[in-house]
Amino acid sequence: MMGSSFFTPLSWNDSGFILTGVLNTVYISLVAIIIGTLLGLAVGFIRAEANKFTNTLLGGVLDILRSVPLIIQLILFSTYIGAIGYPLDPFVTGTIILSLYTMAFMSEVFRGGFESVQQSMITAGRSLGMSYWQTVAHVRLPIGLRAVFPSWLGVALSVIKDSALVSVIGYMELLRTSEQLISRTQQPLEILIGVGIFYFIVSYPLSLYGKYVERKMAT
Amino acid sequence: MEYEFHWNIVFQKMPQLLSGAFVTLHVSVLSMLIGIAIAVLLAIAKMSDSKMLSLPATLWVEIARNTPALFQIYMAYFGLGAFGIHLSPYTAVLSALVFVNAGYLTETFRGGFQSIPKTQYSASKSLGMNSIQIYRYIILPQMFRRIYHPMTNQFVWSILMSSLGILVGMNELSGETQRLQSLSFRTLEFFMVAAVMYYLITKFVLFSTSLVSRKLFKGDI
Numbered sequence: 284m285m286g287s288s289f290f291t292p293l294s295w296n297d298s299g300f301i302l303t304g305v306l307n308t309v310y311i312s313l314v315a316i317i318i319g320t321l322l323g324l325a326v327g328f329i330r331a332e333a334n335k336f337t338n339t340l341l342g343g344v345l346d347i348l349r350s351v352p353l354i355i356q357l358i359l360f361s362t363y364i365g366a367i368g369y370p371l372d373p374f375v376t377g378t379i380i381l382s383l384y385t386m387a388f389m390s391e392v393f394r395g396g397f398e399s400v401q402q403s404m405i406t407a408g409r410s411l412g413m414s415y416w417q418t419v420a421h422v423r424l425p426i427g428l429r430a431v432f433p434s435w436l437g438v439a440l441s442v443i444k445d446s447a448l449v450s451v452i453g454y455m456e457l458l459r460t461s462e463q464l465i466s467r468t469q470q471p472l473e474i475l476i477g478v479g480i481f482y483f484i485v486s487y488p489l490s491l492y493g494k495y496v497e498r499k500m501a502t
Numbered sequence: 503m504e505y506e507f508h509w510n511i512v513f514q515k516m517p518q519l520l521s522g523a524f525v526t527l528h529v530s531v532l533s534m535l536i537g538i539a540i541a542v543l544l545a546i547a548k549m550s551d552s553k554m555l556s557l558p559a560t561l562w563v564e565i566a567r568n569t570p571a572l573f574q575i576y577m578a579y580f581g582l583g584a585f586g587i588h589l590s591p592y593t594a595v596l597s598a599l600v601f602v603n604a605g606y607l608t609e610t611f612r613g614g615f616q617s618i619p620k621t622q623y624s625a626s627k628s629l630g631m632n633s634i635q636i637y638r639y640i641i642l643p644q645m646f647r648r649i650y651h652p653m654t655n656q657f658v659w660s661i662l663m664s665s666l667g668i669l670v671g672m673n674e675l676s677g678e679t680q681r682l683q684s685l686s687f688r689t690l691e692f693f694m695v696a697a698v699m700y701y702l703i704t705k706f707v708l709f710s711t712s713l714v715s716r717k718l719f720k721g722d723i
Contacts, residue, residue: 347701350658350662350700350701350704350705351662351697351700351701352662352663352665352666352676352700353662354665354666354668354669354676355665355676355693355696355697355700356697358689358693359690359693359694359697362689362690362693363505363690366505366689366690367504367505440568444568444569444570444571445570447570447572447573448570448572448666450572451668451669458570458572458573458576462576465580470584471576471580471581471583471584472581472582472583472584472585475573475576475577475580475581476581478573479565479569479573479577482568482569482570482573483564483565483568483569486567486568486569487564487568490564490567490568
C-alpha cells in the first residue's frame with residue numbers, strides 16, 4: 284500500500300470532481316437548513332399556540348418524519364414521484380425530503396424556545412399596549428430564539444452530516460463523488476480520509492462555537 | 503398517471519422482512535451495549551488529568567460527533583481494506599454504530615457525572631460512607647436518572663441509522679427490503695412496509711424504555 288502511493292491513479296483533475304461534490308454538499312445542506320428553519324419556526328409557533336387537538340395531529344405527522352429513517356424517506360419519495368409519472372431532479376427530491384426532515388427537528392427546538400418565554404413577559408408587553416403580533420415580534424421571538432440557538436446549531440450540524448444520504452437518490456454530493464473516485468482508483472482509504480477531514484473541519488469549529496455559547500448562556 | 507399497488511408479494515415475503523427487522527433490532531441493541539461499555543471507559547479517560555488518556559478519548563468523541571454515520575460505515579467497510587481488514591457488512595455497520603454510540607454516550611456520561619455537585623461526595627464521606635458506598639448509593643443512582651433519557655434517544659438513533667446497512671448490502675430491514683424489491687420490482691410497496699416497520703420498532707422501543715423507567719424511577723425523573 285505504502286509503496287504504491289507513488290504511482291497513485293489519483294490526479295489533479297480529480298480535485299475538480301471532488302470540489303463539485305464539496306460544493307453540492309454545502310449547497311444542499313444550506314438550502315435544507317434555511318427551508319427547514321423557516322418551516323420549523325412556523326410549525327414550532329403553531330405548536331406552541333395551538334389547542335390540544337391540532338397539536339396531537341401535527342405532532343403525529345412530525346413524529347413519523349422523525350421515526351422513519353431518512354434513507355427510507357428519500358427512496359420512498361423518489362420512487363413515488365417516479366411511479367406517478369412526475370420524476371424530479373435528484374437535487375429537488377433531496378431538498379424536499381431533507382427540508383421536511385429538518386423541519387421535524389427544528390419545530391421541536393423552536394416550540395421549546397417559544398414556550399420558554401415566561402407568560403409574565405408577554406403579559407407585560409400586552410399591558411404596555413403591544414398588540415398580539417407585536418409581543419411575538421418584540422418579546423417572544425428575540426427571547427425564545429436566543430435561548431434555543433445552541434440546539435438550533437446542533438440540528439443544523441446534523442443536517443450537514445445527514446445530507447450525505449442524499450447520495451442514494453443520485454445527487455452528486457461529496458460522498459457520492461468520492462465513491463465514484465474510489466471505484467476508479469481503488470484507493471478507498473486516502474479518499475475517505477479526505478472526505479472525513481472535510482466534514483470534520485466544517486462541523487467541529489461550529490460545534491465548539493455552540494458549546495461556547497451554551498456555556499456563556501449558562502452563567 | 504395512475505400507480506397500481508400490488509400488496510400480495512409483500513405479504514408473501516413478510517417472514518423475510520420480519521427477520522430483517524430482527525437483525526435491525528439485534529445490531530442496534532448490540533451496538534448500544536458495546537457502545538456503553540466503551541463510553542464508560544472513554545468518559546473516565548476524558549476526565550483524567552493525564553493528557554495521554556484524555557487526548558485519545560477527546561479525539562474519538564470529536565470524530566464520532568463531527569462526521570456523518572455513512573462516512574464511518576464506508577470507512578469500516580471499504581477503508582479498512584487498505585490494512586487488510588475485510589469486515590462483513592454486519593460487522594462493518596456494527597462497528598460504525600459502536601464508534602458513534604461510544605462517542606456520543608461519552609459526553610452524556612461525562613455530563614451526567616459532572617452534574618452531581620461535589621458537595622454530595624463530601625457530605626456522604628462525613629456520614630462515614632466509603633467510596634464504593636458513595637458511588638453505589640449516592641452518585642450512580644442520580645447519574646443514571648439523568649442519562650437514561652439521552653441513552654434511549656441514542657438507542658432510537660442507532661435503530662434509524664442501522665438502515666444505512668442498505669448501502670453495504672447488509673441483511674437488516676432496509677437491506678432485506680432492497681433485496682426483495684429488486685426481485686419483484688414492487689419498490690414502493692416494499693419500502694412503505696419497511697417505513698411502517700421502522701415506525702413500529704421505534705415506538706415499541708420507546709414504549710418499553712418508558713415502562714422500564716417508570717419501574718426504575720417510580721415516576722420522579
